[in-house]
Amino acid sequence: MRTADKHSKIIDAAIKVFSRKGFYNARISDIAKEAQVADGTIYLYFNNKYDILISLFEEEIGKIILEVKLLIEQENDPRQMLRLFALHHLKLMEEKRELAEVLQMELRQCNKFMREYRNTKFIEYVDIISAIVKKGKEMGMFRESVLPGVFKRAFFGALDETARLWVLSPNHSYTIEEAAAQISAIFLEGILEER
Amino acid sequence: MRTADKHSKIIDAAIKVFSRKGFYNARISDIAKEAQVADGTIYLYFNNKYDILISLFEEEIGKIILEVKLLIEQENDPRQMLRLFALHHLKLMEEKRELAEVLQMELRQCNKFMREYRNTKFIEYVDIISAIVKKGKEMGMFRESVLPGVFKRAFFGALDETARLWVLSPNHSYTIEEAAAQISAIFLEGILEER
Amino acid sequence: MRTADKHSKIIDAAIKVFSRKGFYNARISDIAKEAQVADGTIYLYFNNKYDILISLFEEEIGKIILEVKLLIEQENDPRQMLRLFALHHLKLMEEKRELAEVLQMELRQCNKFMREYRNTKFIEYVDIISAIVKKGKEMGMFRESVLPGVFKRAFFGALDETARLWVLSPNHSYTIEEAAAQISAIFLEGILEER
Amino acid sequence: MRTADKHSKIIDAAIKVFSRKGFYNARISDIAKEAQVADGTIYLYFNNKYDILISLFEEEIGKIILEVKLLIEQENDPRQMLRLFALHHLKLMEEKRELAEVLQMELRQCNKFMREYRNTKFIEYVDIISAIVKKGKEMGMFRESVLPGVFKRAFFGALDETARLWVLSPNHSYTIEEAAAQISAIFLEGILEER
DNA sequence: GATGAATGAGCTTTCATTCAT
């Protein structure tokens, strides 16, 4: 088997196992069994358990960033870009439910004891949002008063929390598309009744 | 020392220690030392390590809910209520930074291996938001189309993510009050330039 | 059980186990079983496996130094002192065969990867020999040309190697007393036939 | 590369690595890297890790025995033979410091868990000393009372311990030749002042 | 013969929890 295969087999297995048990409760042997390799093999590809998590994060976020950027590029209207971002984010979290759980976990808990790890990939992802806002402001489409740095966090947080609960609860009273549309609408137009 | 004192001394110690090291890296003996009690004493008040976290969560969220409800009650305007909620949430996270970190951590990571734990306190807290929205809709102040269940998650997520990064990064280009005002404004009025 | 008991029970167990299997092949659980304590208990008294070896070494050599100094003190004749030292050393190695094996092991192998550990206790022990030589020289009883620093090593080495093989081989053609007497005689008078 | 070359390349590498890290801390991959062969290649020439040590020992001691015997043969005076032996031993340990460390290590620690290994090569080496003593006794040059079996151990031990410390400490107050001369002198003439 | 990726048994150490005092 080629090296590339083993690496991604382990990453895939780790996503499954971390998502199922959480990082701390996941045992290396669980990942090894899931990846159908020996425990020791994992250490040929990763330095330690935490390194698996970091690698997983960087690689998977990396793929997502590429996808989203490609998607957004095809649009010119910043409003549409935000709508696309929201939809893509939520759909992704639904489609890759296990990955979603792991990413969310890492964003919180593991920064905890590894504060030194500058999460550049995540920042890059969220900065896609602020870039859209800046563009919208330049085009005179978004208010001058909107702070892109605040907006990006609020927007990402709204999507992320929505995805989190979507993933946790088994049945939903609305579709993912409806949720995405609703959230984009709120951020674009607010909730105030037109006067 | 009265029993109630020991209980809350342990909770306070746990907040400090969990916030500093994370739940999994925190040792019972760390908490015991911080609380100035013996390791064994902790087991007179809590069933196990996880029980400390759950208790901590329920009690502290309980206090916050009381506070917020009291604050909100004094207002009649749903717009103002949302602004107050946002400000209160962010200020709280800033003032009780250690507690904030623990709550955020638990909301993600620990649900993980304890999915059976129905987080009713958290739901109660977030439902304050949807109640405001419902009231606003009834008063004809918020759009009919706004789904309170979607809005509450989006609004809470926006605040939570903002708080998370606020707590992590050492210096900020705006105040907590500005961030709260901006987020409330976005959710109320959107970001679109008036036509 | 009192703390002092556990500490020395573990040391005694470690002597047995190290002597039987060698330091590297000894498992902590072997020592724990021999000492009739739990594995974890060992870590209440020692930092790690190597710390057991060092502690063992320092404590046991310490006892031996006290004994020998006491014994030597009662003599005035440096020749007799050397004879006593030799006899005491060999008898000790025979009586405490397991300890002997461990001490010999550590003197070689473990200096290896712990060259930074300045083996002061061992130096103190061997310096008893050079002190005797110096005294003998002052009294005009030993040749001026004898270098105490060379002599102490040669004398200790002779005893140590004799003890090593004594301990290894099951049957002997002479007693430990004869060996001690012979070695002392060689070092004092040489092996040359009187002319 | 011829087979013989690989074999000795591995032995040479093992001497370096064992000397640097000790037998137990040396990894097969360290030796392989040092010998510039693959890990697996080592198992074409040796059965296992311990086999490398044994082979190394036998081969190197074998060479030394040949050398010493050749050297000694050219002498007729047993006193001179002992002096030569001492000088040769110490010089060897100084010249081949890495080998010296490995040999000393094995004499203690590793016999430990492999007591079944009858160290015939080592016995052969030490028996050179007892042969000299026997010859000296036959020639009436050494005392009748000297036991060759005791003497050989004492003499070897004296040299070995001297070499051990010589190798360990970085600076010396006398030359290797002086040490050898002094030790020979002690064993031949003792340390007592002539009456 | 040579390689080195893969294996998996094995061991030190940690730490939540217990319980005799």
Place this chain on the structure above:
DNA sequence: GATGAATGAAAGCTCATTCAT
């Protein structure tokens, strides 16, 4: 109620050895 010494299960990681190429 309070203590903290003792417990022992559990798991991350290493590395000698194998074997398909």
